[in-house]
Amino acid sequence: MSEAATLPRARSGASGEAMAAALLCLPAMLAYLLLLLLPTAAAVLLAFTDYELGAPSLRWIGLENFQELTEDRGFLVSLRNTIIYVGIVAPASIVGALALALMIEAATRGKALFRAVFFLPVVSLPVAMATAWQYLLHPTIGPLNAFLAQMGIAGPAWLTSSDTVLLSLAFIGIWEAIGFNLVLFLAGLTAIPRELHQAAEVDGVKSAWERFRLVTWPLLGPTTLFVVTITMIRSVRVFDSVAVLTQGGPNRASEVLLYTMYTEGFTFFRLGYSAAITLVFLVIVLALMLLQTRVLDKRVHYG
Amino acid sequence: MAEPRANPRVNPWPGLLRLGFLLLLGLLFLMPYIWMISASLKPLDEIFRASLNLLPETGGTLRNYARVFEKVPVLQYLWNGVVVCAGILFFQLLFAVPAGYALAKLHFPGRDWLFGAVMLGLLVPYHVPALPLYVGFSWLGWLNTYAALITPSVISVFAIFLFRQFFKSLPDELIHAARIDGMNELSIVWRVILPNALPAATAFAIFSVVAHWNDLFWPLIVVTGAERATPALGVLTFRSDEAGDDFGALMAASVIMTTPLVLAFLLAQRRFVEGIATTGLKG
Numbered sequence: 001m002s003e004a005a006t007l008p009r010a011r012s013g014a015s016g017e018a019m020a021a022a023l024l025c026l027p028a029m030l031a032y033l034l035l036l037l038l039p040t041a042a043a044v045l046l047a048f049t050d051y052e053l054g055a056p057s058l059r060w061i062g063l064e065n066f067q068e069l070t071e072d073r074g075f076l077v078s079l080r081n082t083i084i085y086v087g088i089v090a091p092a093s094i095v096g097a098l099a100l101a102l103m104i105e106a107a108t109r110g111k112a113l114f115r116a117v118f119f120l121p122v123v124s125l126p127v128a129m130a131t132a133w134q135y136l137l138h139p140t141i142g143p144l145n146a147f148l149a150q151m152g153i154a155g156p157a158w159l160t161s162s163d164t165v166l167l168s169l170a171f172i173g174i175w176e177a178i179g180f181n182l183v184l185f186l187a188g189l190t191a192i193p194r195e196l197h198q199a200a201e202v203d204g205v206k207s208a209w210e211r212f213r214l215v216t217w218p219l220l221g222p223t224t225l226f227v228v229t230i231t232m233i234r235s236v237r238v239f240d241s242v243a244v245l246t247q248g249g250p251n252r253a254s255e256v257l258l259y260t261m262y263t264e265g266f267t268f269f270r271l272g273y274s275a276a277i278t279l280v281f282l283v284i285v286l287a288l289m290l291l292q293t294r295v296l297d298k299r300v301h302y303g
Numbered sequence: 304m305a306e307p308r309a310n311p312r313v314n315p316w317p318g319l320l321r322l323g324f325l326l327l328l329g330l331l332f333l334m335p336y337i338w339m340i341s342a343s344l345k346p347l348d349e350i351f352r353a354s355l356n357l358l359p360e361t362g363g364t365l366r367n368y369a370r371v372f373e374k375v376p377v378l379q380y381l382w383n384g385v386v387v388c389a390g391i392l393f394f395q396l397l398f399a400v401p402a403g404y405a406l407a408k409l410h411f412p413g414r415d416w417l418f419g420a421v422m423l424g425l426l427v428p429y430h431v432p433a434l435p436l437y438v439g440f441s442w443l444g445w446l447n448t449y450a451a452l453i454t455p456s457v458i459s460v461f462a463i464f465l466f467r468q469f470f471k472s473l474p475d476e477l478i479h480a481a482r483i484d485g486m487n488e489l490s491i492v493w494r495v496i497l498p499n500a501l502p503a504a505t506a507f508a509i510f511s512v513v514a515h516w517n518d519l520f521w522p523l524i525v526v527t528g529a530e531r532a533t534p535a536l537g538v539l540t541f542r543s544d545e546a547g548d549d550f551g552a553l554m555a556a557s558v559i560m561t562t563p564l565v566l567a568f569l570l571a572q573r574r575f576v577e578g579i580a581t582t583g584l585k586g
Contacts, residue, residue, distance in 0.1 A: 020488035021411035028402035031458035039432030117329040128557035132339035
């Protein structure tokens with residue numbers, strides 16, 4: 001140990017620590033500013049302009065983009081579809097994952113196997129799996145409709161009919177989301193002490209459902225709230241399956257927020273308008289987060 | 304303690320029923336994989352007959368795979384995926400570990416303010432800065448480069464947040480001891496803190512690689528053509544440009560591009576599951 005190295009540090013004290021902290025934070029701060037803060041601010045400002053890519057200039061147009069949004073049938077359909085999609089995927093994948101987690105937790109064997117099977121979609125390339133679904137759901141050569149035909153049922157054109165397309169995408173969305181939620185629920189369940197269930201049993205709570213209602217459910221509250229928020233935010237962001245399978249079609253029946261934002265911005269190059277859609281998307285995500293921290297947080301913590 | 308199997312009154316049926324249900328549902332969950340692999344091994348005419356046979360009648364063919372390798376630069380896509388994921392992870396750790404350490408263990412003016420900025424950043428999905436970043440990158444002439452694919456993701460506020468939480472739990476004595484040994488703050492970060500941060504770093508690495516290997520949104524914006532396409536983009540362009548209705552080749556391509564991460568997952572299941580459970584909050 002060298003005296004010389006420690007002495008300046010001892011002398012400089014607090015200011016030396018501040019200097020070190022500044023140096024350690026500097027790269028991250030620069031990247032944060034350039035790649036996150038400024039572009040986000042720019043996106044917000046852009047939403048109030050008529051900027052188009054390649055246009056020589058841009059004009060401040062106030063709320064005109066947002067006014068146009070309220071009259072744009074395409075956008076309204078897209079917003080409605082996104083809400084329907086989230087409205088199907090979030091509840092189904094949360095309730096499904098919770099049920100699966102309880103069953104897997106109670107199983108005497110095969111826990112790791114089942115967890116792996118249901119988790120597999122989370123680590124599988126979504127674009128590739130969407131392609132696999134396209135084959136599976138293909139109206140003429142797809143195994144699903146071939147199976148239905150053997151049962152005497154004429155299967156619909158799952159992904160190309162406007163009646164079923166959103167439902168089919170939501171089904172794929174549930175399939176993708178359930179394993180992720182399952183892992184979070186399993187982690188939450190492991191944290192509940194076994195003695196509590198035994199204590200409830202000793203206290204005369206005989207049925208498994210009552211034990212779930214009185215012990216597991218309240219203790220799982222924070223996990224559940226967390227899963228609810230994260231699932232809704234993740235499903236608001238639906239993009240891959242739409243981009244691969246339907247491009248928003250047929251006739252806008254599967255148009256969703258991020259895909260509309262993408263086409264307005266990068267196909268039609270209406271960046272100002274696309275930024276306005278991005279802002280709507282951001283507000284929805286922020287509202288969901290606020291729901292978690294402010295409104296529900298107080299109610300779900302047990303004790 | 305009551306051993307359930309030793310108790311003659313315990314009815315075995317609910318357990319068996321549960322097991323059967325889980326097996327059936329598990330099988331249904333695997334259907335896309337099963338049919339994807341099955342179709343990738345079938346000749347085209349057999350696929351178009353839409354038979355429900357899983358096994359190819361002719362004993363299977365690798366011609367679909369050969370066609371994929373002929374028509375698309377598969378290895379280039381996979382390599383691009385590796386470069387992009389490794390590049391992103393490298394810079395994320397380079398930026399986030401020191402910042403996380405400073406926020407957790409050092410006292411300096413403006414620390415709370417800085418942490419507030421991190422929390423603020425957590426609220427913003429990466430789709431929001433995408434438009435201005437695209438304009439900036441196209442102005443810089445960066446479209447179709449690794450730089451364009453990597454740069455927007457090099458800063459992860461989530462990583463800073465995760466490491467800060469993790470470092471807070473490390474004992475202060477560890478750092479004091481290193482200081483007494485004459486180490487400066489930078490070598491403390493890389494030689495004392497980082498080795499102790501391996502569990503958090505592994506969890507984050509898994510989260511980051513899964514997210515970026517699978518991402519389609521950003522590559523679709525900044526890359527056209529095959530040279531810099533990631534696996535996700537590769538499958539998409541192959542599907543729309545080359546394959547058309549050639550489902551055999553499409554399924555083969557999907558199998559090839561899905562395999563690396565799935566294989567990694569199967570080999571390190573527990574780490575993956577734990578990693579996703581710890582990092583779940585970012586989604």
